[in-house]
Amino acid sequence: MKRERTGLVKIASIIFFLFLWHLIASLELFEIPTPLKTAETFFKLLTVGEPVLGRTLQRHVISSLGRVLKGSLIAFSIGIPLGIAMARSEKFEGFTSTLIELFRPIPPLAWIPLAYIFFRHLENTSVYAQIFIVFVGAFFPAVLNTISGVKSVDPILIDAARTFGATRFQILTKVILPASLPMIITGVRVGLGVGWMSIIAAEMIGGSASGIGFFIWTMYYIGGDTAKIISGMIAIGIVGYLMNEGLLWIERRRAY
Amino acid sequence: MRWRFIPILLAIAMLSVLFAGCVESEEGNYVYVAKLSPAGEMRAEMLSGDIDGFIAWEPYNAEVVVKGEGEYLIQSGEIWPDHPCCVLAVSDEVAKDEKLLTALLWAHVKATRFINDPANHEKVVQYAMEFTGKDKEVVEEALKHIKFVEYPDEKEFRKYYERLKESGFLQNSIKDLGYASEDGFFKDFLMRNAYDYVVEKLREDPSWIPDAPDREINMGHLTADLHELAWYVALKEGYFQQAGIKGNLEKQYANGPAVMEAFKSGELDVSYLGGAPATLKRINDDIRIHIVAGANNEGSAIVVKKGSEIKTIEDLKGRTIAIPGFGTVQDFILRMALEEHNLEVRLKD
Structure with missing residues (x-):
């Protein structure tokens, strides 16, 4: 009820x-445009696509999503181990935390020009630059959530495991990781969300030439059809919502 | 409870639509396009093998050919003979200012005639080198493919409109803009009276100089676009100065749509730009500009890497070609060439 x-x-x-x-x-x-007109345009973009760029809305979303997944995967595979190490070693945390706190307030978008300079000599400069920007966005939520997850593991559990003769590696894999997993998943969820926002903005700037952000920007550039711009925004919203809800669902399941 | 199935069926229908749109068949007759800047990016990415070729304005096509890095696949003049390209456009406000318009047209006509006078060849080459920053061989090759004109052919120019309309680029109709007919729209869009007046006056007295305008202007052009050499010549030969045209005359833009954005925000009063973006944005965004003169016909080309297997337009199938932007003259010409061979444009990831 x-x-x-x-x-x-x-x-x-x-x-x-x-x-x-x-x-x-x-x-x-x-x-x-009215919601009805926008819905009509949205449906057209899903089925027949759009003539200027010659592609459907889903295809634009997929090319953005691919870069978000690559960038965040790299961010998580560096950020999560780093977070664990920082939470487990006070010396290491002292060494890295100031740097992390200094870099964290720099928004991913501020990295765009530097990213283009970094990857200037590679073939697909804009693709690498965008993956890097997603990396920056997804990295910090992953690190910070992992730290707080690992730190919140009840010390009694660790002591108990140690008394029973567990090795350091066993304590890490059998006690710490399972206990801090919900927080790590939260980090992944927030990181993906930030990464998704960053890629859209990165696609609107500079040498970029594909993705949903590029689609919106091109529609603005060519002009005249606001319904297409709004349709692109709706697609971004739906994808972001589904990613978030999906990971929330996993979080809830892991909580039991 | 039979109607419980309805939402499920609806959901299945929705999902299949969603998935159908995700798949792009690889079998069609597609040519992939990438948006790149002609200044630097196109050449670099072609040499690295990222793209198979590009279509740009001069001197970028001639540059790779002269350096032996690329070869012409086809000149834009072979795709569409005598096609209008760059034009001189003014804002609605300037269009009403007869004095200013006359002065601008005078400088433009003088500069264009200077370029087309064979006696000035050495000087023109020198100016072209300064304007584009390329060496002598490159600009001499590039100049061969550009026809500098004073006014575009109206019938040819209207092809931009027709094709843009056919291929779904236009979101507004002429009627939405408040014109009863296409003829009425083009009469207002392609303003010829100032040009005719200046030509007539110059015929009567070749040494005639119009009165100085009352206001300063912001004037733009595309960065190092050799089509717009008239602007540089007018500046260097002192035609702007003689006509009393003052203000910031040296604003630069990356492509035509960017110029139109600047017109929209009121940042520009006068500018050189491509005819396709001018028409596209005039109609789609109702940016009130008027075309008062032409700058050039032809002068774009599809170039491919030297020694490439691509010998004909059909060979472009499945290859990647760079364009300077969607809605530019070059985008337009490429689509035109491809359509004739039943090829379609598709975005490169």
């Missing part, structure tokens, strides 16, 4: 939003 009611509230909020949007569009408060 209670669950049904929250479901209804959720639907009501979407209907309210669409109504508001329709009102703003039909009163011409801003120059935006």
Whole structure:
């Protein structure tokens, strides 16, 4: 009963939003297409695609998503071990934490020009630069969540394992990792979210020539069809939402 | 409870639509396009093998050919003979300022005639070298493929509009912009009166110099685009100065759509740019500009790497060609060439 009611509230909020949007569009408060017109364009982009770039919306999303996954995978495979090491060794944490805290406030987007310079001599400069920008975005949430996950492991569990003669490696794999996994997954979830936001912005700048961000920018550039721009934004929203919900679902399952 | 199946069926239908759009068949007749800057990027990526060729404005095509790194596949003049390319456009405000318009047209016509006078060849080559930063051999080769004109042929120019409309680039119609007919629109868009006036005055008295305009202007052109040499000649031969044209005359842009954005924000009063982006953005974004003169016809080319297996347009199937931007003259010409051979454009990842 209670669950049904929250479901209804959720639907009501979407209907309210669409109504508001329709009102703003039909009163011409801003120059935006109505929700219905946008839905029509969105559906067209999914089925027949768009003539200028000659491709469907899904294909644009896939090329962005591919780069996000590559960049975040690298970020996680460096960030998570680093986080564990920092949480386990006070000396190592002292050595690295200041650096991490200094680099963390620099937004991924501020790295764009430098990234292009880094990879200037490689063939696909813009692709490498974008993967790097996603890496920067996904790295810090992964490190910080891993640290707090590992630190929150009950010391009694570790002591108990040690008393039973567990080796350092066994303590790491059998006690610390399982106990801190929910927080690590949170780090992965937040990192992917930041990475997804960064790639869209990176695709709008400079030498980039594919992906959903590039699609939106090109539609703006060619001009005249705001519904296509909004459709691209909706696609970004849906993909971000699904990624987040998917990982939340895994988090919840791991919690038991 | 039969209708419980309806949402499930709907969901399945939705998912199959989603998945169908994810797959791109590899079997079609596609040519992949990548957006790159002609200045530097195109040549570098062709040499590294990232792209198979490119279509750019001069002097970038001539440059790779002269250096022995690339060869012409086809000149744009062979794809569409005498096609208009770069034009001189002014904002709505400037279009109403007769004095300013006359001065601008005078400088443009003088500069174009200077370029086309064979007696000035040495000087023109010198100016072309300075403007583009390329060496003598390159600009001499490039100049061979450009026809500098004073006014574009209206019938040919309208092809841009027709083709843009056919291939789905245009989001607005002429009627949305408040014109009753296409003829009415083009009469306003391609303004010829100032040009005709200046030509007539110069015919009567070749040494005629118009009155100085009352206001300063911001004027733009595309970076090192040899098509727009008239701008550089007018500056260096002192035609702007003689006509009393003042202001920031040296603003540079990367491509035509960028010029149109600058017109939209009011950053530009006058600029040289390609005819395709001018038409596209004039209609799609209702950016009120008027074309008051032509700059050149032809002068773009598809080039491929030296020794490439690509010998004909059909050979481009499955290959990657770089363009300077979507909606540019070069994008337009490439699509035109491909369509004739039943090839389609597709974005490169």
